[in-house]
Amino acid sequence: MNQLNLAEPTIDDILNAREAIKKYVLHTPVRHYPILSQLLDADVWVKHENFQLLGAFKVRGGVNLVSQMSQEELESGFVTASSGNHGQSIAYAARTFGAACTVVLPEGANPAKANSIASLGASVIFHGDVFERSKERAEEIAKNDGMRFVHPANEPALIEGVGTYSVEIHKDLKDIDVLMVPVGAGSGAVGSCIATDTLSPSTRVIGVQSATAPAAYHAWNSGTIKTYPMSTVAEGLATESAYEFTIGILRKRLTQFELVADSEIENAMKLYVQATRTLVEHAGAASLAAALNIKDQLRGKRIVLVASGGNVTVDQLKSVLV
Numbered sequence: 001m002n003q004l005n006l007a008e009p010t011i012d013d014i015l016n017a018r019e020a021i022k023k024y025v026l027h028t029p030v031r032h033y034p035i036l037s038q039l040l041d042a043d044v045w046v047k048h049e050n051f052q053l054l055g056a057f058k059v060r061g062g063v064n065l066v067s068q069m070s071q072e073e074l075e076s077g078f079v080t081a082s083s084g085n086h087g088q089s090i091a092y093a094a095r096t097f098g099a100a101c102t103v104v105l106p107e108g109a110n111p112a113k114a115n116s117i118a119s120l121g122a123s124v125i126f127h128g129d130v131f132e133r134s135k136e137r138a139e140e141i142a143k144n145d146g147m148r149f150v151h152p153a154n155e156p157a158l159i160e161g162v163g164t165y166s167v168e169i170h171k172d173l174k175d176i177d178v179l180m181v182p183v184g185a186g187s188g189a190v191g192s193c194i195a196t197d198t199l200s201p202s203t204r205v206i207g208v209q210s211a212t213a214p215a216a217y218h219a220w221n222s223g224t225i226k227t228y229p230m231s232t233v234a235e236g237l238a239t240e241s242a243y244e245f246t247i248g249i250l251r252k253r254l255t256q257f258e259l260v261a262d263s264e265i266e267n268a269m270k271l272y273v274q275a276t277r278t279l280v281e282h283a284g285a286a287s288l289a290a291a292l293n294i295k296d297q298l299r300g301k302r303i304v305l306v307a308s309g310g311n312v313t314v315d316q317l318k319s320v321l322v
Helices: 011-021 034-040 059-067 071-076 085-096 111-119 131-145 156-162 164-172 187-199 215-222 244-253 262-276 282-293 314-321
Strands: 030-032 043-048 078-081 101-105 123-126 148-150 178-182 204-210 256-260 302-307
Touching: 011 059, 011 156, 011 164, 011 187, 030 164, 034 043, 034 262, 034 282, 043 164, 059 085, 059 156, 059 164, 078 085, 078 131, 085 101, 085 111, 101 111, 101 131, 111 123, 131 148, 156 164, 156 187, 164 187, 178 187, 178 282, 187 204, 187 244, 204 215, 204 282, 215 244, 215 256, 256 262, 256 282, 262 282, 262 314, 282 302
Parallel strands: 043 302, 078 101, 078 148, 101 123, 178 204, 178 302, 204 256
Antiparallel strands: 030 043
16 A cells, blocks of 8 residues: 555664654553453553653654754754644654744644643644644645655654654563554554564554544555544544555554544543543543453453553543543
């Protein structure tokens, strides 16, 4: 499916990224939770990327990408589109390496993420009702202003960077039967698959997407990328379309793909508060939601749930906990 002529990252690329970014990001913990283990009748661990710098795994990819840019590209600056966490990532990386940055967000984007992006020194533009319209505007800015456009998925360096959290998982915990990862644009899931295939080939990687933003799921099943109606409250999963580069790799490597209802995601967020005393945003809670749905498949196994981010607004938290 990869007609973009982009090279699929290797485990060596991910390990090199780990060296490149280690002084800029955190090695987040993998923790065991008896309450979740009892609930799922399994040995349940959580990879806490909600504890990561800026509250999400994406920062790993942004730092790795920008660290590889030439002086000319740094001077031109960067522009990207995001539902929030990816934008934080590029804004932080641009500031770290002394470059200008513009981030286009959908109107009505998560204000906690938008405020964080602005506080990192990036210019924030609100455009369009969904991410895809924001991306179109970002591409226009790149063309008109000569900035380096950073695609949210079709960038090998992003995958290499975010793949480092899975390297940490396999270094910190052995004999993992199942690794469950949220899927939005797909960079995190691709990184997990590449790292896992080498470091723990017996581990099955299961991707999870919202049933009200199912484009990636359908593209993975069919090999055809189409636009689908999107209404999920999980902004980290909120895409109308899948992306050729990441889906092409996932079709080769991802073991299983599950869809979950937004109500199930919100229930999982509440369970994270109860069982782990931590905040996990909608996208990050999707893996727990799916685990509850496929409990029979997971019984007695060692599983790791990726809590990919924790950027929850007060209003979002209130609506979940009522």
